[in-house]
Amino acid sequence: MMSSDNMKKVVLVTGANSGIGLALCKRLLSVDDQIHLCLACRNMQRAETARAALLCSHPGADIALLKVDVGSLKSVLEAAKELKQRYRRLDYLYLNAGIMPNPRIDFNAFINGLFSRKAIHMFATGEGLLTQEDQVTEDGLQNVFATNVFGHFILLRELEPFLCQSEKESLVIWSSSSNARRSAFSLTDYQHTQGKESYSSSKYATDLLSVALNNHYNKQGLYSSVVCPGLVMTHLTYGILPPFFWTLILPIMLLVWLFKQKPESLDPLAKYYSCTSGLGSNYVKPVKMDLDEEAAEAFYQKLLDLETKYRCWQNVK
Ligand SMILES: NC(=O)C1=CN([C@@H]2O[C@H](COP(=O)(O)OP(=O)(O)OC[C@H]3O[C@@H](n4cnc5c(N)ncnc54)[C@H](OP(=O)(O)O)[C@@H]3O)[C@@H](O)[C@H]2O)C=CC1
C-alpha cells in the first residue's frame, strides 16, 4: 500500500531560483502546499536562497534542491539518476530554465519597426529587435540550444519511466516565448550555428518539440504544453536593458500601445473582460502555434539522432 507521503505529487522546476521559475514555485505552493517541490538549479547557493524565500511564505512546505546544469549533458544525466533514487513518481515537470546570452538591440530595426504597421507586434514579441552571441558548450553544442532545448529533452528522456506510468498522467510544461519565430528556425541548422537569433530559434524549437512529444507520448499518459509568459522583468530582461531603463520606457511602451489601438478593431458584439473569477482563475488565452506536425516530427527525429550520438560518446569517454 502507498503511504500518504508517496501519494503526494512531485513537481520539478528547472531554473527555479529566480524570475519566472521562482514566482511559479511560490504560486504552486499557494495552490497546493502538500506537494513535494524540487528546485532544479545549477547554483546551489542561489537555490538555497530561493528555498529560504519560499519557506518564509510557506513554512513547512516540502522543498528539495537538485543540482543540475541543463547546458551540460553529464550534469543532466547525474541529476536524473539522483532524482530516480529520491522519488518514485514525477507528476509535473516544468522545463523553465533558459538563457539569452549577450543580447543586443538592433536600433535600425527598432526605428524602422516603430513607424511601421508592425510596431505593436514588435513591442509585444521583440520580433527582429534582438540579436545574441552564442557559444559552444563542452559537449560541442550551441549553448542556447543545449540549455533551452536539448538538456531539457535529455532530462525528460531520462525521466520517461517516471513520467509514463500507467496509473497516472504527467504533465511537462515548457517556458516558451512570444519571441519564438518560425523564420529564425531551420531544420538544417536547428542549433542555430549560423544566425544571430539563437533565442528565437530555441523557443520555436521547444514549440515544435512539445507538439512531437504529445504525438509520441500521450498514449503513455505524458502530456506536454508550452506557456508563453509575455514580457516579464527578470534577470533575463535586465540583461537586455538595465532596470532603470525599463522603469523609464515601460510607461512609454504603454502609451505607444494606447495610441496604436484602433477603435474599429474592437468587435461591438464582444465583451472584453478579465478571465479572473472566483470559480478558478484563467488568466491566459490559447494562441495557435505557427507550425506543422511534419516539421515537429522531423525535428524530433533529429533530436533522437543527436541523443544517440551523445549517449555513444558518453559511453566511449
Ligand atoms: N522574462 C521574460 O520576459 C520571458 C522569459 N521567458 C522564459 O522564461 C524562462 C525563465 O526566464 P526568466 O525567469 O525570465 O529569467 P531568469 O534569468 O530570471 O531565470 C532563468 C533561470 O534559469 C536558470 N538557468 C539558466 N541556465 C541554466 C542552466 N544551464 N542550468 C540550470 N539552470 C539554468 C537560471 O539560473 P542562474 O540563476 O544560475 O542563472 C535562472 O534560475 C526562460 O526559459 C525564458 O526564456 C519567456 C518569455 C518571456
Ligand SMILES: CC(C)CCC[C@@H](C)[C@H]1CC[C@H]2C3=C(CC[C@]12C)[C@@]1(C)CCC(=O)C[C@@H]1CC3
Ligand atoms: C527604447 C527602446 C530601446 C526600447 C526597446 C524595447 C525592447 C528592448 C523590448 C520590446 C519588446 C521586448 C520583448 C523582449 C525583450 C525586450 C523587448 C525586445 C522579450 C524578447 C524578452 C524575452 C522573451 O522571451 C519575450 C520578450 C518579448 C518582448
